[in-house]
Amino acid sequence: MARGHRTIGVTITAAIRQAVLQIPASAWTPAVEPDGEIRDGAWVAEIDASSDCLTGWPKGIRLIARKERPHPGAQLRFTDADGTRLTCFATNTKHTPIAELELRHRQRARAEDRIRAARATGLRNLPLHDSAQNQIWLEIVQIALDLLAWMPLLALTAKARLREPRRLRLRLFTTAAQLVTTGRRRILRLAHHWPWTDVITNALARLEALPNPG
Structure with a gap:
């Protein structure tokens, strides 16, 4: 990742959810896997910079929406729509395809899962007295x-x-x-x-x- 380029998850507010629902079907792009293959049942789209939900946001920030069919047995949240799980993230990276940005953000989320697992496995507290x-x-x-x-x-x-x-x-x-x-x-x-x-x-x-x- 280039220095200064960041992505961060965004809570879906009522305004953001409404903006996601207004995205036309033709604007959704299939998400991809690390090997370049299409990720089945997942799509990404960029919310237009002129959207009301981005009022007051710093200039140059892009808001990317992602929708994916949930795995069998998963419960949808009230922020989800049309039987798909909705998530969003913001990024300051320019001129990069949104599918590539979404993959980067998803891989970072996996790294954070590893950190969380590490804490649960034995890194939350040091058990011994001597360094x-x-x-x-x-x-x-x-x-x-x-x-x-x-x-x-x-x-x-x-x-x-x-x-x-x-x-x-x-x-x-x-x-x-x-x-x-x-x-x-x-x-x-x-x-x-x-x-x-x-x-x-x-x-x-x-x-x-x-x-x-x-």
């Missing part, structure tokens, strides 16, 4: 966070890849199992009645299939 001991603690937590970032990408699929660390811990990491040694082989036996046994076994198979870096 050297806390340094070791921080290094251990950072290793855990790296594993939490890469494991879902490499081993999980579909919705499981998007789970929060707390849910991963409850469903995958604390699963009861038996480690049995027989015929010079070690076998991990998971409970068949556990609802996420298939997710765990598929994840282990995907990890085992990865090429050995050595």
Whole structure:
């Protein structure tokens, strides 16, 4: 990101929501993924600078609206419309396509999610008294966070890849199992009645299939 170029999420007020509803269908552009592919069910549009909802805003600020079909089971908010989830962000970046700006903002939101997860994982409070001991603690937590970032990408699929660390811990990491040694082989036996046994076994198979870096 160029120095001084920023994006920030904006609360959808009644005026902003009304401005979003007035955007013509032809002005909405499909959102994109990092690989350049179209993001299914998501669109972005820029609110005209002459809109009343931007009265009093600093000159040169662009307001970008985004709408996306919610995932199954998600509850819409009163600010949403037409069965889609509405969000907005402001940016001072000029001459950049809005789909690219929205992708940048979305990726930044993922970074903030990582920070929030880090606090919940062990960075909210330092548990030890000595600074050297806390340094070791921080290094251990950072290793855990790296594993939490890469494991879902490499081993999980579909919705499981998007789970929060707390849910991963409850469903995958604390699963009861038996480690049995027989015929010079070690076998991990998971409970068949556990609802996420298939997710765990598929994840282990995907990890085992990865090429050995050595």
